[in-house]
Amino acid sequence: MPATPTPGPPARPLPAVFLSAGLAATAAQVLLLRELVVDGAGDEAGIGTGLFAWLSGIALGAALTRRLRAEAAARAASRALSALFVVAPAGILAGRLLAFLLAPPAGELPGLGRSLAIALATLGPGGLLVGRAFPALALLAGPAPAVAIRRLYLFESAGSLLGGAAVTALAGFAVAPLPAALALGGGALLLAALVSGSGGLPRRPLAVATVLLALLAAASPRLDRETERLRLAGTAPGLPLRAWVDTPYQHLALAGEGPVHLYASGRYTGSFPDPWANESLAHTLSCLTPRVDRVLALGGVETGVLRHLLRHPVRELVLVEPDVRALAFLRAALPAEDRAALEDPRVRLVLDDPRRFAARPGPPFDLVLFPRADPVTLREARLVTAGSFRAAAARLAPGGVLVVPIRTAPATFAGETAPLAGSVLGALSRALPVVRVSPGPDSFLVAGLSASSATLDPEVLASRWRERAVASESFAPEVLGALFHPDRVAETEAQARRAALATPVSTDDRPVSFLHALTRRQEAAGSAAGRWLARLGALPAPVLAGLAILPALAGLARTLRQRATLPAAASHAVGAGGGSAMGLSLLLLLSYQTADGALYGRLGLLTALFMAGLSLGALATRRLGDEASIPRARRHLVAALALAAALGFGTALCLPRLAAASGAGALAALSLHGVLLLATGAATGALFPLGAAVLSTEGTGRAAARLQTADHAGAAVAALAVPVVLVPALGLGATAALLAALLALASARVAVAR
Numbered sequence: 202m203p204a205t206p207t208p209g210p211p212a213r214p215l216p217a218v219f220l221s222a223g224l225a226a227t228a229a230q231v232l233l234l235r236e237l238v239v240d241g242a243g244d245e246a247g248i249g250t251g252l253f254a255w256l257s258g259i260a261l262g263a264a265l266t267r268r269l270r271a272e273a274a275a276r277a278a279s280r281a282l283s284a285l286f287v288v289a290p291a292g293i294l295a296g297r298l299l300a301f302l303l304a305p306p307a308g309e310l311p312g313l314g315r316s317l318a319i320a321l322a323t324l325g326p327g328g329l330l331v332g333r334a335f336p337a338l339a340l341l342a343g344p345a346p347a348v349a350i351r352r353l354y355l356f357e358s359a360g361s362l363l364g365g366a367a368v369t370a371l372a373g374f375a376v377a378p379l380p381a382a383l384a385l386g387g388g389a390l391l392l393a394a395l396v397s398g399s400g401g402l403p404r405r406p407l408a409v410a411t412v413l414l415a416l417l418a419a420a421s422p423r424l425d426r427e428t429e430r431l432r433l434a435g436t437a438p439g440l441p442l443r444a445w446v447d448t449p450y451q452h453l454a455l456a457g458e459g460p461v462h463l464y465a466s467g468r469y470t471g472s473f474p475d476p477w478a479n480e481s482l483a484h485t486l487s488c489l490t491p492r493v494d495r496v497l498a499l500g501g502v503e504t505g506v507l508r509h510l511l512r513h514p515v516r517e518l519v520l521v522e523p524d525v526r527a528l529a530f531l532r533a534a535l536p537a538e539d540r541a542a543l544e545d546p547r548v549r550l551v552l553d554d555p556r557r558f559a560a561r562p563g564p565p566f567d568l569v570l571f572p573r574a575d576p577v578t579l580r581e582a583r584l585v586t587a588g589s590f591r592a593a594a595a596r597l598a599p600g601g602v603l604v605v606p607i608r609t610a611p612a613t614f615a616g617e618t619a620p621l622a623g624s625v626l627g628a629l630s631r632a633l634p635v636v637r638v639s640p641g642p643d644s645f646l647v648a649g650l651s652a653s654s655a656t657l658d659p660e661v662l663a664s665r666w667r668e669r670a671v672a673s674e675s676f677a678p679e680v681l682g683a684l685f686h687p688d689r690v691a692e693t694e695a696q697a698r699r700a701a702l703a704t705p706v707s708t709d710d711r712p713v714s715f716l717h718a719l720t721r722r723q724e725a726a727g728s729a730a731g732r733w734l735a736r737l738g739a740l741p742a743p744v745l746a747g748l749a750i751l752p753a754l755a756g757l758a759r760t761l762r763q764r765a766t767l768p769a770a771a772s773h774a775v776g777a778g779g780g781s782a783m784g785l786s787l788l789l790l791l792s793y794q795t796a797d798g799a800l801y802g803r804l805g806l807l808t809a810l811f812m813a814g815l816s817l818g819a820l821a822t823r824r825l826g827d828e829a830s831i832p833r834a835r836r837h838l839v840a841a842l843a844l845a846a847a848l849g850f851g852t853a854l855c856l857p858r859l860a861a862a863s864g865a866g867a868l869a870a871l872s873l874h875g876v877l878l879l880a881t882g883a884a885t886g887a888l889f890p891l892g893a894a895v896l897s898t899e900g901t902g903r904a905a906a907r908l909q910t911a912d913h914a915g916a917a918v919a920a921l922a923v924p925v926v927l928v929p930a931l932g933l934g935a936t937a938a939l940l941a942a943l944l945a946l947a948s949a950r951v952a953v954a955r
Contacts, residue, residue, distance in 0.1 A: 218282070218393050218402065220357075220363065223362075224364040227365050227805075229285070234324070236323070237250070239452045240296045240300040252324075252920030254320035255917075256917035257325065257913070259328040263909030269906070282330075286387070289327070294428055298428065328913075358816035358886065359812075359813075359816045363809070367388075368804075375448075429454070449526070451527065479506045480673065483502075485681070485684065490601065492568075493567055496570065499521050499559070499572060503543060517549060521555045525552050556583065559593045568602055569597060597649070600649070608641070624706060625707060628706050629648050633649060633655075635654075637656065637694065639657055662681045711931070711932030742935070750939065750946070757950045760950045760954050771835075771895040772907055775915075778912065780940070781919070787919070788936060792859045792933055811881065814880060818885060838888065839948050842945070848880060854934070
């Protein structure tokens, strides 16, 4: 017999409070994740560690609130919500301070452990508050567990939709993270305060939050400026901060009083002006191709190289730049000569994604220049995959050359740089039949259709230089003989071929170059995470998949032996649903980054679409989750898990093909991924309310806390494992199939449980 529901306050019209909770939570999560990427010096794994910290906090907060009494629910909810409204601006300021305090010694890279520490300090508290608020709000929603939890889940997800959309809208208007956090926190607070009296929420905590937000807003211009300077001081001690800007793609900062140093999402990317180095590089690149009539530059030449390239007989140079705000920001700081080069009539500036532009048909180019291959973020890794190189190769003229600069170990392709260079070389070799490799540390991968055009023969290169009669006081053809000495080239190419044979090719579906670059970065930082990443990356894919699925198989076996009850199976199902939903949504986010490269600015909108799906899934269970019929709820939970598994397998088939959306336009890429995120949210959003119906005998507060803990513990594990380990090792499609298998096993376990 079901237990008598825990008595509590009567159901109240609290949708606005639930909406405000979802709005504040998602806005805080997205803004703090974006800040974490910058605090972690551009480390893409920061998104995984940030979500891990956030979701672990939710699981812990829900576990601590499991025994909350109904009469204390209003007070607990008011306190947790009031703190949640302030947590985003406080977390932004704390993260910048910690980035300074935990900065590695000058010249060293930050490790993954540092990112995790900052994530736990900035995103962990917000997650903890969400975890504490959910059971308390569930008790306020009504005494019937299934109905109360479903109602709260529905409106909180709708609020999350508003929060994600609001973050994207503010980013579109170039609102900086701290003012955006204050505006959204204040909006959510206002929404909750308007109904606090009728909703039974004590107003004193809300009044305290109002005062804190007002004080932060009054001081925000100075706080923003000083904490930006403090964060830069940890990265580049002694360099004054000149200017900074947030764009849909990245955070940019300029520092220095003489030469200007550029930092993209907290990572040093170059300095200007540097006339000697830029001139030498420009002349070397120009000599690598027989003709320079038409040149395609996919970024990275506007800060000094461009004006020296134009000294060669260039008829047209197409410069592709996706980030219009970044270009405007840089243009204002460039020397007059480089600004004039951008205005040269031979230069055609195209504001588009490099992959999308290359994938379109058009006139061929004699020289295609890629930015330096250092794919420690997926935004960079997407440019050095086999698919990206094939698209660019299709734009080469007969006798044309494609050049990819890459940083390697000094003079060799050995040691820690070998897997990274090998994965990029393998990808380029799939696109073009001839690939030559120059010695390091500043190597070039030079590819073409014939050996006569793609050559590193210093005599041939020097003859090209003389034929063009370019006058230079800092470059001489003898430099080419030192850079491309035949014996050193032969030794380097032999090492590079061995590395390519021993390393999987980097593809859109499986960007292994990202894992190798991340591993190299962590090892250079002396991070234990780097050693573990290297070991995991060395595991065969079947072994890694087996390790991931083993706990689910063990749980099913335990249930078959009748040692696990239906509540335990339902909790496992919700945990598997949370992990799989997080994993599948991350796969779609990473796929979108590969297709479009604008995840930094679109993260809020895509998160909002996923949350909208959760709302639809919860709404679909409105007449199915009746706590008076646990057997019926079990059947629906089994069916919902099976449906989610089927969608997961369908997503696995779609993911390897979604990268083709990069050639179809930004709207197509956004729409395709948005629809799949909406469907993923809808398929998994039904699991939580149905799990609550199965656990209806435990009472509203205990059931909500138990499911919240299981849901977010599973999601926390997926947040850390999927982007950093499983995707580079297995690929997007295989990882989605693995997550779908976990859902299928959870469905089987619920079906056979006692």
